[in-house]
Structure formats: structure tokens, C-alpha cells
Amino acid sequence: MAASLVFRLHDRGPEVVREVLLERGWEEYDQKEREEEDWNLYWRGSAFRNSEYHNLLPWQRLNHHPKTIGITRKDCLARNLRRMRATFGSALYDFSPTAFILPNHYTRFLSEYNNLRVTRGPSVYWICKPVDLSRGRGIFIFEDIKDLVYDCSVIVQHYISKPLLISGYKFDLRIYVCVKSFHPLTVYIHQEGLVRFATEKYNLSSLRNLYAHLTNTSINKFGPFYKAAKGRVGQGCKWTMSKFRHFLHSQDINELLLWQRINNIVTLTLLAIAPSVPSCPNCVELFGFDILVDVTLKPWLLEVNYSPALTLDCQADITVKRGLISDLIDLMNYTLSDSMRERACWRHGYKRLCFRAKRSSHVPTPPVLSKFEVTKIQKRRSGGQSQTLPLIKTLRQPEKMNQRQSRQHASGADYQRRLPPVDSNQIYATRGRLANETHRDKTLNLIFGPCSRTVVNRRTCPALAPHRSLCVSEVTSHDDAETEAETERSGEADASCSIRDTPHRELGFRRSKLPNIDSGSHGAVMERTPGLSGQHNPPLRVGDFIRTFPFNATTLRASRHELDVKVVIKELHKLTAQLATPGERLRREEEEVKKETDGEDFDALLWGPKDPPLLSQCFKPT
Numbered sequence: 001m002a003a004s005l006v007f008r009l010h011d012r013g014p015e016v017v018r019e020v021l022l023e024r025g026w027e028e029y030d031q032k033e034r035e036e037e038d039w040n041l042y043w044r045g046s047a048f049r050n051s052e053y054h055n056l057l058p059w060q061r062l063n064h065h066p067k068t069i070g071i072t073r074k075d076c077l078a079r080n081l082r083r084m085r086a087t088f089g090s091a092l093y094d095f096s097p098t099a100f101i102l103p104n105h106y107t108r109f110l111s112e113y114n115n116l117r118v119t120r121g122p123s124v125y126w127i128c129k130p131v132d133l134s135r136g137r138g139i140f141i142f143e144d145i146k147d148l149v150y151d152c153s154v155i156v157q158h159y160i161s162k163p164l165l166i167s168g169y170k171f172d173l174r175i176y177v178c179v180k181s182f183h184p185l186t187v188y189i190h191q192e193g194l195v196r197f198a199t200e201k202y203n204l205s206s207l208r209n210l211y212a213h214l215t216n217t218s219i220n221k222f223g224p225f226y227k228a229a230k231g232r233v234g235q236g237c238k239w240t241m242s243k244f245r246h247f248l249h250s251q252d253i254n255e256l257l258l259w260q261r262i263n264n265i266v267t268l269t270l271l272a273i274a275p276s277v278p279s280c281p282n283c284v285e286l287f288g289f290d291i292l293v294d295v296t297l298k299p300w301l302l303e304v305n306y307s308p309a310l311t312l313d314c315q316a317d318i319t320v321k322r323g324l325i326s327d328l329i330d331l332m333n334y335t336l337s338d339s340m341r342e343r344a345c346w347r348h349g350y351k352r353l354c355f356r357a358k359r360s361s362h363v364p365t366p367p368v369l370s371k372f373e374v375t376k377i378q379k380r381r382s383g384g385q386s387q388t389l390p391l392i393k394t395l396r397q398p399e400k401m402n403q404r405q406s407r408q409h410a411s412g413a414d415y416q417r418r419l420p421p422v423d424s425n426q427i428y429a430t431r432g433r434l435a436n437e438t439h440r441d442k443t444l445n446l447i448f449g450p451c452s453r454t455v456v457n458r459r460t461c462p463a464l465a466p467h468r469s470l471c472v473s474e475v476t477s478h479d480d481a482e483t484e485a486e487t488e489r490s491g492e493a494d495a496s497c498s499i500r501d502t503p504h505r506e507l508g509f510r511r512s513k514l515p516n517i518d519s520g521s522h523g524a525v526m527e528r529t530p531g532l533s534g535q536h537n538p539p540l541r542v543g544d545f546i547r548t549f550p551f552n553a554t555t556l557r558a559s560r561h562e563l564d565v566k567v568v569i570k571e572l573h574k575l576t577a578q579l580a581t582p583g584e585r586l587r588r589e590e591e592e593v594k595k596e597t598d599g600e601d602f603d604a605l606l607w608g609p610k611d612p613p614l615l616s617q618c619f620k621p622t
């Protein structure tokens with residue numbers, strides 16, 4: 001039967017998410033028409049409630065992990081990065097401007113302010129930002145402390161006063177980061193971010209001119225020069241990342257080190273919270289990292305957005321955000337069985353029994369629904385879909401369940417893909433052949449799961465077929481499809497503010513009973529690493545999402561079970577040193593790494609360049 005996946009958008013959600021999903025053949029959740037659990041993806045701009053994580057069913061996905069406020073609120077980010085700096089050294093955690101949370105750290109700030117006045121003179125600039133506002137609201141820049149006036153909790157940060165300019169205009173980079181899983185940590189960065197420009201020329205003698213100093217679109221689109229042609233920047237205030245790459249090439253700027261540094265910033269920032277985020281399978285998170293590049297090409301982290309804006313203001317937005325959402329859906333790894341929600345009640349009831357049975361080691365039987373439940377389903381189905389009757393029968397007559405089902409239940413494999421096993425040699429032979437080919441998929445989507453393969457036909461299962469060009473070897477697998485949709489608030493908001501009141505709760509997630517969409521149990525396309533036998537590696541790329549963590553065999557191992565932050569940081573050090581150090585030392589370090597990871601063939605791509613090379617190629621000594 002043709003699969004349809006169902007999404008829910010909270011508060012009508014971002015329109016681009018609706019458009020992309022409808023185009024892919026999904027259906028929108030309608031409370032009046034559907035059961036409460038009858039959805040696959042729930043998307044919202046603000047935080048989910050505790051109970052929503054706890055009640056998540058195997059075919060459902062949420063677009064937020066719990067407890068990520070540690071990096072998405074300005075004061076929490078400042079606090080966490082300070083802690084990491086104290087533990088792992090300021091040489092590594094030197095990518096965010098020094099920040100003070102006021103009023104709490106006023107004395108510290110005062111002492112730093114006075115020190116700098118003595119050592120560097122008056123030309124040190126500061127920026128003051130309310131901790132729980134976004135979109136540039138309430139921000140001002142000052143040089144003299146007498147101009148610092150605030151009536152709410154703020155952070156005061158060193159102002160990066162020498163930013164890289166294009167035709168005299170300041171800009172920052174919006175990098176889209178998807179954390180597919182915190183346990184094990186699995187991170188993807190999208191190739192197509194945005195470059196956001198100020199709309200008046202940068203000038204330190206007019207600190208009050210927000211059109212010159214802030215790069216928020218929400219501010220600049222109302223600026224008097226928004227529509228004017230502005231040198232190389234052109235009209236408007238946004239570029240795609242591709243255009244920015246062209247610019248770098250035209251200036252003979254070596255971009256590799258810049259991308260690798262941004263990559264490191266993302267990883268190091270996530271490491272600050274990863275150990276404390278509860279494991280919540282079937283959640284993904286799309287963060288917006290704001291990066292400012294200074295004249296020396298050093299990238300600085302300004303903030304991390306919890307719900308990056310998804311409004312479509314201009315052509316650059318359309319190009320970037322539509323592709324981004326489409327790739328994100330592919331990354332969520334929906335599979336055929338996820339779409340079988342009409343059997344949700346049956347599965348749900350069965351699942352409970354199954355888990356009880358695990359403890360008592362009895363073969364579980366499917367649940368017998370109450371008369372009320374059966375009537376409810378019949379009522380919902382009236383309109384006469386032919387599937388209804390057999391379903392109800394199955395529900396009412398568990399004893400007639402066939403042997404195969406019983407076996408599945410007994411093994412607790414209720415969500416396993418029902419697909420023919422495939423010879424893994426065949427998979428890898430095919431992968432090898434296709435690894436470097438990019439396909440504009442027309443009718444087929446090849447899906448490689450760890451132990452099975454299926455072909456999704458776009459005509460019969462439109463919702464499961466990827467819609468963008470994908471490297472076949474890296475396409476998400478779709479044999480157990482399932483999603484939920486939830487609304488996101490206004491797409492306009494970078495909604496770090498929306499979680500202002502989220503209490504710090506102890507969330508007891510560790511729901512081993514749910515298949516993790518990252519673990520392969522849901523059929524994600526995994527690579528196999530011979531040296532780590534039996535373990536499946538997350539795909540290198542999905543659409544324009546490039547996997548940036550784990551980036552080698554050591555970090556893969558360090559991210560399994562309890563995340564070993566120290567080991568990861570050591571590896572990041574090595575990687576950066578390799579990029580910056582040519583010649584003999586690099587060769588020796590490479591040999592050292594090779595010895596450590598002997599036999600473990602784990603490749604990673606360098607995020608950033610349009611056609612990303614393998615990291616191992618980048619670091620080959622010439």
C-alpha cells in the first residue's frame with residue numbers, strides 16, 4: 001500500500017516546512033480527522049514538553065532534543081564556554097568573544113574594562129545584548145562604560161571591531177547544523193548556509209547606526225539602503241554560501257582553514273552540552289550557528305539559534321532553506337514501516353506487552369482493544385478504506401495472529417524492517433561503484449540498511465523518496481518509515497527567546513525501547529568500518545549535509561557509550577595542527593594517527609568547499 005507520512009506544525013509552523021513536505025507527498029495532521037498518535041513528524045519553534053518526549057512512539061520524530069538551552073541562550077552559552085575554557089584551555093576555546101553576564105558579573109566586567117582602558121586605551125568596544133531576546137532587539141554598542149544602561153539580564157561582550165568587510169559592508173555567516181543524535185554524538189553541517197550583510201557601510205565613528213553594525217535581516221530589511229545596489233554585495237542583504245565561496249576564490253583566499261575552524265567551533269560548542277543532553281532517540285535538532293569572520297580570517301561564534309528563522313524573504317532564502325529542509329527530512333531517515341500508522345494502536349499496545357514480556361520472558365500477545373477503542377477506529381475509518389476491517393479483526397482476535405508475527409513479537413522486533421536480506425558484499429560493491437556519483441533521482445531511491453535493502457518507488461511512496469540529488473551511497477534508508485510533524489512557531493523568529501522560561505528539568509529519557517534513528521535500527525544508510533566490526537557508521541553526507549562528527553575512527557569510538565570529551569578534543573587538536581603544519585611534522589603526525597587507528601578505515605569529508613574532499617586527502621603531505 002502507498003505510504004503517506006503525516007506532519008504536525010505547531011502554531012501553523014514555518015511555511016517552507018509545510019511546502020517541502022507537501023511536495024514530497026506528506027499529509028498535514030488534522031486533529032479532527034486523525035487519532036492523537038497518527039503523525040510522524042512534529043515540528044515546533046519552541047521547546048517540547050517533558051511528556052511529549054516520554055510519550056514518543058517509534059514512528060514519531062520531534063525537531064528538538066531536550067535540554068539544549070545550554071548553548072541556545074546567550075547567558076548559558078557564555079557560562080558553558082567559560083567552563084570549557086577553564087577545563088580545556090583558552091587556546092582551544094578562544095572562538096567566542098569574552099562575555100560577562102550582567103548584573104551578576106558586573107565586578108568582573110568592571111575590572112576587565114579598566115584593565116583594557118589602561119593597556120589598550122579607549123578604543124576598545126563592547127556590545128550589550130539582552131540574554132533572552134533575539135533578532136537584534138535591545139542590542140547596542142558602546143565604548144564608554146557610562147553608556148552602558150540596562151534594565152534586564154544582559155551579556156556584555158567584546159565587540160569584534162575589525163570584521164572582514166565586503167565592499168565596506170559587515171557580514172556574518174549563518175551555518176546550519178543538524179545534531180542527529182547526542183548519544184552517540186552525530187553532527188552534520190549543511191553546505192548551503194547564508195551570508196547576512198549590514199546595509200550601511202561599517203564605521204566605528206557611528207556606533208548607534210544599527211544598519212552598519214548589526215547583520216540581522218530582521219533589522220536590515222527595513223533599512224533605507226536595503227534595495228539599493230551596494231558594491232559587490234548587490235541589492236538586499238543576503239548571499240548564499242556558494243556565492244561567498246566564489247568571492248573567497250576571487251580573492252585568492254585559502255578557504256580550507258576557515259572551514260575547518262568553523263567546523264571545530266561547532267564541535268567544541270556541542271561538546272559543552274553533549275554529555276548532559278538526555279538520550280532521546282527519534283529527535284533531531286537544527287541549530288543556526290552565527291559566525292563572524294574578522295580581518296585575519298578568524299571565525300568567531302556570536303550565538304547559537306534554537307529555531308533558526310525559516311522565512312523566505314529573498315531568492316537566497318528560497319534556494320538555501322528549501323534545500324535545507326528537504327535534506328533534513330532525508331536525514332531523519334523515514335522508512336516504509338513508519339508510514340504504517342494505521343496499525344499504530346495495535347503496535348502501541350503490543351509494544352507495552354512486549355516490554356513486559358521481556359522481563360517475564362513470556363511470548364507476548366497483541367493487545368485486545370476495548371470495544372470503545374475498536375469503535376473509535378471504525379468510526380475514523382468509515383469512508384470505507386479496505387484496510388480497516390482486517391485491522392480491526394487483528395486487533396480483536398490476537399489469537400489468530402500468524403506465526404511470523406508471533407516470532408517477531410517474541411524477539412521484541414516489532415519495528416524491524418520487513419525487507420529481504422541482502423548480501424552485504426553486494427551492497428558495498430555497489431556502493432564502491434556509485435560512491436562518487438551524484439544522482440538526480442528520478443524514480444528510485446536505493447536504500448542501504450545494515451542488513452537489508454529496498455527500493456522505494458517515488459510513484460507509490462512519494463513521501464519516502466528523496467527529492468534532491470543525493471550520493472546514492474549516502475542516501476537515508478527508508479524501510480521503516482515514520483514521522484511526526486509538529487508546528488514551529490513563527491518561522492520569522494530565531495527563537496532562542498522562546499525557551500526563556502523553560503525550566504531546568506531532570507528528564508529521565510533513556511528510552512532504550514525506541515529505535516534510535518541514528519543507530520541503524522531504523523534503517524539509516526550506514527557505512528561499515530571493517531576495523532570496528534559490527535558497528536555501523538553514520539553516512540558521510542545526506543544531500544548537502546556533510547557529517548562533521550565523528551570525523552575519524554578515534555572520535556567514533558569516543559562518542560559511543562559515554563562521550564569521552566578529552567579524547568575528542570585531542571583529536572581536534574591534531575586535525576587543526578595538521579591543517580596548519582606542512583611538511584615533515586605533518587607526515588609524522590599522520591603516521592601516528594594511522595598507527596592508532598590501524599585497520600580502521602573511517603573517512604570523513606571536509607565540510608565547506610563545494611565539492612568537499614576527504615579529510616584524509618586534504619592532509620596528505622605533498
Ligand code: ADP
Pocket residue numbers: 097127129133134135136137139157158159160161172213214215216290292302303494
Ligand atoms: P540576536 O540573537 O539578537 O540576533 P546576536 O548575538 O546574533 O543577537 O547579535 C546580533 C548581531 O550583532 C550579529 O548578527 C552581529 O552582526 C552583531 N554582533 C553580535 N555580537 C557581536 C560581537 N561580539 N562583535 C561584533 N558584532 C557582533
